[in-house]
Amino acid sequence: MNDAVFQKKDFHISTDQSLLDFEVIYNYLDKESYWAQGIPVETLKKAIAGSLNFGVYHQNKLAGFARVVTDKATFAYICDVFILTAYRRQGLSKWLMQTIVKHPELQGLRRWSLATADAQGLYSQFGFTAISKPENWMEIFTPYQSLKKEKEEK
Numbered sequence: 001m002n003d004a005v006f007q008k009k010d011f012h013i014s015t016d017q018s019l020l021d022f023e024v025i026y027n028y029l030d031k032e033s034y035w036a037q038g039i040p041v042e043t044l045k046k047a048i049a050g051s052l053n054f055g056v057y058h059q060n061k062l063a064g065f066a067r068v069v070t071d072k073a074t075f076a077y078i079c080d081v082f083i084l085t086a087y088r089r090q091g092l093s094k095w096l097m098q099t100i101v102k103h104p105e106l107q108g109l110r111r112w113s114l115a116t117a118d119a120q121g122l123y124s125q126f127g128f129t130a131i132s133k134p135e136n137w138m139e140i141f142t143p144y145q146s147l148k149k150e151k152e153e154k
Contacts, residue, residue, distance in 0.1 A: 006095055010059050013099045020048065020055050021062040028065075028082055034117060036080065038144035047080075052105065056083065056096055063087040066096055072105050078114040093119075097126050 006012070026044055029036040036044075047067065056064030064083035070076035078100060083092045100106070113131075114123060131137060 003095075006092070009090075011063065011092070011095075012057050013096060014055050014057065015052060015103070016055075017048070017053055019057065019060075020053060020065070022048070024062045024084070025065050025080075028084065029080060033080075033082065035115075036144070040144065043144075052103070054096060054100055056087075056092055058087060064092055064096055066100060068100060068103075068106065070106065070109070073108075074110045076106055076109050076112050078112065081114075081119075093122055094125065097122065101126050 022045070025048070026039075026041060029044065030039055031037070051067040051069050052072075054066045054068070055062055062084070064081075064087060066081040067079050068076050069079065078097075081093070081096070083096070101112070112128070114128065116123060120128075
């Protein structure tokens with residue numbers, strides 16, 4: 001994929017946070033994603049503010065999105081990746097991933113990570129594999145629904 005192909009179709013990718021359409025992003029993540037349903041508005045605002053964000057635009061209208069949580073030196077976690085339904089099957093997710101992994105501020109990192117339930121085929125094209133030593137990884141996982149319930153009980 002190259003930028004010129006998509007630019008001819010009036011698409012572009014930008015990391016300019018001021019261009020993001022928060023309502024579109026929030027609605028997709030809260031209502032359509034399998035990983036972020038129930039995300040509080042303030043949580044997403046804070047997450048976006050603390051991330052390197054990539055917006056995919058068609059005629060300046062948001063068509064897709066991804067966040068990268070990173071220190072820009074050693075580690076990057078790619079998350080909240082989506083292309084809106086109306087724009088799928090055009091290669092935009094590949095172009096988005098290509099743009100992310102080639103971004104100048106993300107070069108020389110020791111580790112990239114992401115989690116997916118259904119897009120291993122996409123990410124494997126960019127060198128992602130299953131975690132080689134899952135026994136070394138640990139997590140605290142608190143789904144948004146649990147947080148909401150906990151807050152209501154207080």
